Amino acid sequence: MPHAMQQRKVLRTICPDAKGLIAKITNICYKHQLNIIQNNEFVDHRTGRFFMRTELEGIFNDETLLADLDGALPPGSERELNSAGRQRVVILVTKEAHCLGDLLMKSAFGGLDMEIAAVIGNHETLRNLVERFELPFVLISHENLSRPEHDQAMMAAIDKYAPDYVVLAKYMRVLTPEFVQHYPNQIINIHHSFLPAFIGARPYHQAYERGVKIIGATAHFVNDNLDEGPIIMQDVIHVDHSYTAEEMMRAGRDVEKNVLSRALYRVLAQRVFVYGNRTVIF
């Protein structure tokens, strides 16, 4: 059998907790002669759910492996087996360049294992930056369109690229439920505040008004609207009385792009599990 058939895949399991689960799953992998490169598991004792991420190397027979697992796992289990490695991403933008720029740089020079299939904007502003990186930029203007019409046009444009994930890199539009439901646990947003503080518009101005001493950013999956959904990553920086709202905004941009990129790094590595309004991150 040629060596080329050696592959690396990630098996992800969520199921009701029970005695012997790790033994059962790892036994099946062992019988399939798959080597476990890395294994992580977590039991949420409050809800009785078991989470396991198993990074495997070997020669895979997906069908029999999954069938064996289905025979062993308790009812109500979910499992998925995906190839490890490079994921496809479509990025949505409006006018701000900093998050997009960081993603373009990391995609081109290393740091994020993704292929940017396209950048789609509702303004022309960032076309030039995207095209400098020799990537397609698609304009879907929201002018003269109702919100549902615009979201339909966006979905059509996105789906052409069949992405694994849709990244909102400062895409400043409220999404329709139809849009959100079309990409379940696939939309990642960066919000420019330390959620749940300062939900809504102009969070830096809200933060300034409240006189906070720390500002932050939050990367999260989008389930319902822009400021809710399971949190993936958060970070903060200290500010003081000398910061105006504009200076908070400037300083905050670095936090935003760092948090988005760190969140995406883990999502792309299939390390993030969503359940309810929470994430488990290995």
Add this chain to the structure above:
Amino acid sequence: MPHAMQQRKVLRTICPDAKGLIAKITNICYKHQLNIIQNNEFVDHRTGRFFMRTELEGIFNDETLLADLDGALPPGSERELNSAGRQRVVILVTKEAHCLGDLLMKSAFGGLDMEIAAVIGNHETLRNLVERFELPFVLISHENLSRPEHDQAMMAAIDKYAPDYVVLAKYMRVLTPEFVQHYPNQIINIHHSFLPAFIGARPYHQAYERGVKIIGATAHFVNDNLDEGPIIMQDVIHVDHSYTAEEMMRAGRDVEKNVLSRALYRVLAQRVFVYGNRTVIF
């Protein structure tokens, strides 16, 4: 003239911004032959207010110094001149020991330049700890008292010690407006969340439910109710999916005590200015 008359004082000025303010104030200090050990100023260009903290050393004639300043400063100015050094503090507690313990240790062994005049609790729980440090513990139980009656009894007990500041070290009672107004800009509270997120009861449980990846604490002056008022200091720690609400609480205790103690350090050094709902901290 005996050397003993050399003193160190802090002059604090808040006034409408105007050309030449620093020159005027420092000229007056210079004429009084006072040495400026440290000087900080800040102009809030949005509201047009000027803040200056001047740490002075020399032989003071308070009356003429303040009269000279009043002659030079624009209308609507506030200035105060206080001795630098050890301040008097009364600490209010309920049942939790961690913030109190840190203040007791730092008062006894260095780290906070304050005299703890007394600790007053609405439960007996912490009497033993306080008495180990040879400090008075006063019980003012809230049982069988209305909230206003209890707060009156607290005020009476506090005022016996004539403190410069009242520190709420996990004092878990809602305060009456009368109590708060009795100690303007003198009450410092530690709130166990990163305000303004998770205002109200059980913030760690709220944080757990929301699935945040960072928890924090906020030290602030109390103006109205326990969770509002000008923020002095905030800090955070990272948590992950493996933290239960109880483990967040345990980990958060260290943040709470650190933030309270760092805020108090600056307040005691007369480095914190309050204006409106904000603080300027030098």
Add this chain to the structure above:
Amino acid sequence: MPHAMQQRKVLRTICPDAKGLIAKITNICYKHQLNIIQNNEFVDHRTGRFFMRTELEGIFNDETLLADLDGALPPGSERELNSAGRQRVVILVTKEAHCLGDLLMKSAFGGLDMEIAAVIGNHETLRNLVERFELPFVLISHENLSRPEHDQAMMAAIDKYAPDYVVLAKYMRVLTPEFVQHYPNQIINIHHSFLPAFIGARPYHQAYERGVKIIGATAHFVNDNLDEGPIIMQDVIHVDHSYTAEEMMRAGRDVEKNVLSRALYRVLAQRVFVYGNRTVIF
């Protein structure tokens, strides 16, 4: 069978990596009808070592469990099975109170699951503080003793209390190799710098001289001398030009005590594995 025989224990395994290890170990636990409360493993692919911590609940037959494991694990494996829960600690001190105070508070009021068997000092300074917490303080003065003689006396005093761990809470003495070897992977020290920067005496003064913008602290196991050994935990705070060496020292004390306490928390929970000059922490 009475319910009282239900116990919680921690199984820790270090062995050469091999296919099927997780399956083998968890199978054995499953056959013993032990429930896995929490499981963590890590493979160091560089050295080919496998680490696993398994928190188990059930009715234990230690002898057969360990025999089964020994039959299944590859040659060169180490495994240990300990009761989860409260560990016994002896604390060594010199004159500084801040780390000791934090440990006393957390032992008395919660936060560290340990029994402080005794505090042993080479100065009388901290006797009073220890006795306030109703714990034994033992003075082993180093005066008129050679270093080996003093360390022998220390060891004799420590061993009376048969501790699981010896915590150096700012114990400012260089230890003899005999002392260190007597407590392998059992001595935890807090060093007042961000190791490996500023090894040796007066690290805050070294940091001040170098003009650093960050200072830190390091908790580590002691293998050889005070400033080496596997690092458990590190943290830092930002400083600026206005900090003198003394102010760095004051600000650093909080970092020191936090880092020591966080390191100890994980050590006490049997979450820290040592191998070579490194730690694996689950």
Add this chain to the structure above:
Amino acid sequence: MPHAMQQRKVLRTICPDAKGLIAKITNICYKHQLNIIQNNEFVDHRTGRFFMRTELEGIFNDETLLADLDGALPPGSERELNSAGRQRVVILVTKEAHCLGDLLMKSAFGGLDMEIAAVIGNHETLRNLVERFELPFVLISHENLSRPEHDQAMMAAIDKYAPDYVVLAKYMRVLTPEFVQHYPNQIINIHHSFLPAFIGARPYHQAYERGVKIIGATAHFVNDNLDEGPIIMQDVIHVDHSYTAEEMMRAGRDVEKNVLSRALYRVLAQRVFVYGNRTVIF
């Protein structure tokens, strides 16, 4: 007098401390009818040096203003008066893109008030990235040149652009003393470790070997060699046992670029004073 003559400038003073300095300097500004937008001062009581940064607005007569100051300041004073605003920068690179990319993005889209006059590299690797941003890239290969010859060629290339600052954005060459002395307090380097830990080559590998739990980056002026000189800014991130040296390197890149950019922000705003091996940063 036309409004267009209103300017903003920064006056920076370093001199021996003396009574009345702030009064003298601000009086002179007041007499010149200059408005103080922001003023900061610091006295290093250990060395007796006084530092003041005064941001002024008004109609300037530089000659008489500086003459008045020279008449008032004590012997041994240094003062400089520069226009606030956009500075000219030349960036040196080798092969790594992350720091350069961040500077290009911030120069083009906001965040750093600088004009990148040119990027000069000793390899061709980054030409394409620079030219995408429509900026000149100059190759000065070190091949077939001695170190002094190469540095001479670099200096000639740099000096054509007459920059205010030379930024080493991962320029991996050791500089000759001639080069360094040619740009006193004008060369800013980013070092990929938390200095003074891990001086020298391959700091991430050193950090990995030592088993540290924190890695960092340091931006500093270059006085002597690449790893010394007054520190401007440092920051760190936490790592754990699961990080290989390569993963530390990847995670460290974000810290490097953030620290460099934050340091540069303050340097460009003329907020950084150098004295001896230290910086004062307002």
